[in-house]
Amino acid sequence: MTLSIESRIRNLGILLPQASNPAASYSNYVIVNGLIYVSGKGPSGSPKGKLGSEYSTEQGYEFARLAGIEVLAVLKDALGSLDKVKRVIKIQGFINAEPTFEEHHKVLNGCSELMYEVFEDKGIHARSVFGAVSVRDNLPIIVDSIFEVQI
Template sequence: MSIEQRIVELGFVLPNASEPQGSYANCVRTGNLLYVSGKGPAAGFSEVPQGKLGREYDVEQGYAFARAAGLDILAAVKLAVGRLDRVSRVVKLQGFINATDTFEQHPKVLDGCSDLMVAVFGEKGLHARSVFGATSVRENLPIIIDSIFEIAD
């Protein structure tokens, strides 16, 4: 079963990859590593969510936002390399959580993207990661996730 088939089997739909909003690339490949620019939660929402975790949104909503950002990441990877079956490893996720200064559940929010990667890629989806609270992020999005993938030739 292909990775795209697995995504459908899991009940997800890949969105069209979001476009960069400045002078940068969606993805940059160097050697066998693909660096994906920060993605927010655009997939599956009638309006792009805006606001802070711990104020407008709770952990469960943040988890869903991280999963949506993960789907946008996968769409960008597919656009860059043609097929998601070329991913040999999810190397790293780095999350920036737009949160109040008292919000402390950043890892549980990023789990939305981490759990998606493991569900989609199995063991190849296990990755290193880091997560940070931020006082603000672009467009007041609740989460932004950068990622690195290893790509097979």
């Protein structure tokens, strides 16, 4: 018997925070034709700084995981249950990094591996990762995501 996603989250010991509110005149998410587009989310606790100077790749991995948990909180808020997620479609990461930093992909693995832990095979997704000279509020990472959902 396969566990529900909600049960799996509990078994993994993941506590979802209250979904954060947008910082301006936009929505946390938009649902169109069975897809939910989640606005960019950073890690909880609002750490500030760049990968490659203030933070290591390993710390960035944890920040990406925390940003993924923020995404899950938005999904739960939007859908009422994570069991309505049919598939993770795409994860896109914007890494606030020094110009010489080269491990963007290892940082975003924190979010990608979380999605696999939570959604199993439905969590395997397409992805892109970019280095950025700056991101909002000097966060170390912003994660943008798209999911197929049951509405």
